[in-house]
Structures are given as C-alpha cells and as structure tokens.
Amino acid sequence: MSALPTSLTLGSLRVDVPVVLAPMAGITNAAYRRLCAEQGAGLYVCEMITSRGLVEGDQHTRDMLVFDELETTRSVQLYGTDPVYVGKAAEILCAEYGVAHIDLNFGCPVPKVTRKGGGGALPWKRGLLAEILEQAVAAATPYGVPVTMKTRKGIDDDHLTYLDAGRIAQEAGCAAIALHGRTVAQAYSGAADWDAIAALVEHVDIPVLGNGDVWEAADAIRMVEQTGAAGVVVGRGCLGRPWLFRDLAAAFRGEEVATLPTLGEVAAMMRRHAELLCQHMGEERGCKEFRKHVSWYLKGFAAGGEMRRSLGLVDSLAALDRLLAELDPSEPFPVAELGSPRGRQGSPRERVVLPEGWLDDADGSGCHLQEDASETTGG
Ligand SMILES: Cc1cc2nc3c(=O)[nH]c(=O)nc-3n(C[C@H](O)[C@H](O)[C@H](O)COP(=O)(O)O)c2cc1C
Numbered sequence: 553m554s555a556l557p558t559s560l561t562l563g564s565l566r567v568d569v570p571v572v573l574a575p576m577a578g579i580t581n582a583a584y585r586r587l588c589a590e591q592g593a594g595l596y597v598c599e600m601i602t603s604r605g606l607v608e609g610d611q612h613t614r615d616m617l618v619f620d621e622l623e624t625t626r627s628v629q630l631y632g633t634d635p636v637y638v639g640k641a642a643e644i645l646c647a648e649y650g651v652a653h654i655d656l657n658f659g660c661p662v663p664k665v666t667r668k669g670g671g672g673a674l675p676w677k678r679g680l681l682a683e684i685l686e687q688a689v690a691a692a693t694p695y696g697v698p699v700t701m702k703t704r705k706g707i708d709d710d711h712l713t714y715l716d717a718g719r720i721a722q723e724a725g726c727a728a729i730a731l732h733g734r735t736v737a738q739a740y741s742g743a744a745d746w747d748a749i750a751a752l753v754e755h756v757d758i759p760v761l762g763n764g765d766v767w768e769a770a771d772a773i774r775m776v777e778q779t780g781a782a783g784v785v786v787g788r789g790c791l792g793r794p795w796l797f798r799d800l801a802a803a804f805r806g807e808e809v810a811t812l813p814t815l816g817e818v819a820a821m822m823r824r825h826a827e828l829l830c831q832h833m834g835e836e837r838g839c840k841e842f843r844k845h846v847s848w849y850l851k852g853f854a855a856g857g858e859m860r861r862s863l864g865l866v867d868s869l870a871a872l873d874r875l876l877a878e879l880d881p882s883e884p885f886p887v888a889e890l891g892s893p894r895g896r897q898g899s900p901r902e903r904v905v906l907p908e909g910w911l912d913d914a915d916g917s918g919c920h921l922q923e924d925a926s927e928t929t930g931g
C-alpha cells in the first residue's frame with residue numbers, strides 16, 4: 553500500500569489537497585464552487601462549457617464563465633470535438649479569463665452528444681483525440697496552464713478506450729487524466745470500477761485522478777489506497793453535502809472526520825447556498841437554481857412532503873427564510889444516508905448512440921465532427 557498523497561500537482565499548479573470537485577453541468581457554478589471552497593480545500597472545476605460557444609462569443613456560454621471574487625484558482629472544463637475550436641477556446645480561457653487549469657470532457661454519455669461523436673464517444677477516435685489534446689496543450693502551455701482530460705472506461709465493455717486515452721494524453725503533454733470507472737453504456741448505473749483506475753495508474757506516468765462513487769471521505773481514502781491514484785474527483789457525493797469537502801480535507805491529513813450536521817445546520821447551509829446563487833445570478837434566477845438542490849439537502853430528514861414542495865417552489869430569500877424557520881433545528885443528521893448513492897443513477901443503455909460507422913475506424917485523424925455551440929448537458 554502506497555503512502556497517502558497529501559497534495560496534488562498538475563503541471564505548474566499545486567493543489568493543497570488531492571481532491572477535485574467534479575464538473576457537473578447545472579451544478580458547479582460560481583456559487584456552488586464558493587460554497588464548497590468555504591468548507592474545504594481542493595480544486596473546484598467550473599461546469600462544462602463548449603469550445604465553439606466560447607469561440608463564437610455565444611452569450612449563454614460567456615454567462616457561465618463567471619468566477620467568485622475569492623476564487624483565485626480558476627478551473628474550467630471545456631467540451632469540444634474540433635481541435636481548432638478547442639485550441640482557440642483554450643487560448644481564450646488563458647488570455648481573457650486567467651484560468652489556472654483546463655480540463656477536457658471526454659466522458660459525457662448523453663445521447664445527444666455521443667450521437668455526434670462527442671463526449672465519451674470521442675476517445676474511440678485515437679488520432680482525433682490526440683489532435684484535440686495537442687491543440688489544447690499548445691494553446692495553454694505559453695501561459696503555464698496545465699491541461700487535463702476526463703474520460704470513462706470506454707463506450708461499452710467491448711470497446712474500452714481508457715488505456716489508449718491515458719497514453720495519448722501523456723504523449724500530448726496533459727498534466728493528468730481523470731477516469732470515471734464506468735463505460736458510456738453504463739451511464740451512472742452499477743458500481744464504478746476502481747480496478748480500471750488502478751490499471752490506468754499502472755499504464756501511464758502522468759497522475760491519474762480516480763472518479764466514481766466517492767460518497768464519504770473514507771471512500772476517497774480507500775480509492776487512493778486501492779488504486780494508487782494521485783487524487784480523487786468527487787461528484788454526486790457532495791450534492792446537498794458541501795461539507796464533504798471538509799471531511800475530505802481532514803481525511804487526507806490523516807484525521808477521521810465525518811461531519812453530521814443537524815437539520816438546523818443544514819438549513820444554514822441551504823441559506824448560504826441560496827444567498828450565493830442570488831448574489832451571482834440575481835434573486836429570481838438564484839432561487840430558481842436553488843430549488844433543484846432542496847431534495848438533496850433534505851435527503852433522509854423527516855421534513856414532510858408539503859415542506860419539500862414549498863421549498864421546491866421558493867422564489868425569494870425571504871420566503872426561503874420563512875420556510876427554513878419551520879424546520880426542527882435539533883433534528884439529528886440521518887446517519888442511515890451515509891455511504892449511499894445520491895443524484896443520478898439511472899439504468900444502463902442497451903446501445904450507445906453513435907454516428908454511423910463510428911466503430912469501423914479507430915483513428916479519425918482530421919475527421920470533422922459537427923460541434924454544437926450550446927451543448928450544456930454535461931457528463
Ligand atoms: C448532474 C451531473 C452533471 C454532470 N456534468 C458533467 C460535466 O459537465 N462534465 C463531466 O466531465 N462530467 C459531468 N458529470 C459526471 C461527473 O463529473 C462524474 O464523473 C460522475 O458523476 C461520477 O462521479 P461521482 O460518482 O463522484 O458522481 C456530471 C454528473 C452529474 C450527476
């Protein structure tokens with residue numbers, strides 16, 4: 553068993569703890585990143601933005617590139633299928649937005665994305681993957697900005713891509729590769745395959761970040777111990793539980809901390825989350841965005857259906873305060889929830905939707921894929 557990593561090095565960037573907030577479309581906006589950062593330490597990646605949208609100045613894309621004033625390490629995930637757009641987008645992120653880290657999304661399982669050969673489908677085209685990574689690295693290197701890629705095991709069990717992707721990422725000059733231990737066909741179902749993470753660690757020299765099914769800080773420690781990963785990427789486990797980052801930071805310091813907030817403390821966290829969303833987006837949109845988090849915060853608590861429904865319709869901070877005041881602040885944390893999955897799970901796909909003939913050629917150099925400017929569905 554190797555020693556526990558205490559920090560994470562991505563090229564010139566040093567992260568105090570080997571913990572990364574997984575990019576999650578519609579979730580990891582500036583407000584949520586700040587909320588998590590207030591709890592712990594780590595790298596907090598912005599939700600995915602599209603290369604083409606950024607290059608063409610699409611307003612929606614630009615609106616997503618908002619950073620909190622306290623966010624000193626700006627980290628952004630780019631989606632792209634065209635090396636030229638990805639290169640240009642990386643240049644814009646470095647030159648205009650002062651980012652310190654760029655991650656590239658090659659894991660998205662959404663049919664709308666894989667149908668066009670994007671996301672988790674793309675690494676099948678080894679040559680095209682290399683071209684995209686090389687362009688991104690070439691654009692970011694003059695700024696000293698590390699580029700990483702995030703991917704899945706492959707399209708399905710018969711079409712695994714992650715070991716080749718790791719080698720290609722390393723050859724292209726990527727600073728690390730993050731592996732979600734599921735195939736595209738699995739979407740979010742079943743269990744993440746940590747053995748694949750270990751196999752990738754064996755296969756490449758660059759740092760490997762392990763991703764999938766870290767629900768508690770102890771899972772993160774188990775993952776790095778079992779796989780030799782340089783760090784962990786945490787997604788669904790922190791939904792409605794930003795304090796998980798406190799526990800993770802403590803765990804990598806060798807302490808065993810499991811924060812178990814009372815309902816009163818959870819309510820205070822909900823208020824803080826809503827307040828940050830409103831600061832960044834205005835009260836109307838901020839409250840609307842907040843609604844999707846309510847059921848995650850209250851998971852396992854006794855709050856009744858009527859209260860949940862009202863919170864799910866909240867339209868002002870004043871209304872939120874009135875509702876939160878009705879909760880029993882002394883209700884203890886529902887410990888039965890610990891270690892259990894939250895957020896998306898779904899079922900496996902019978903068939904991954906791919907462009908016609910996609911699997912016939914595993915190189916795809918110079919291949920031109922239609923890239924959407926407004927792809928926001930995430931991974
Ligand atoms: C709501 C949601 C949105 C996501 N959006 C993205 C995304 O934009 N980019 C990406 O690479 N992965 C995305 N993912 C995948 C996560 O980053 C992560 O790989 C996955 O959830 C597995 O990690 P976990 O078990 O810790 O959740 C998303 C996941 C969820 C649940």
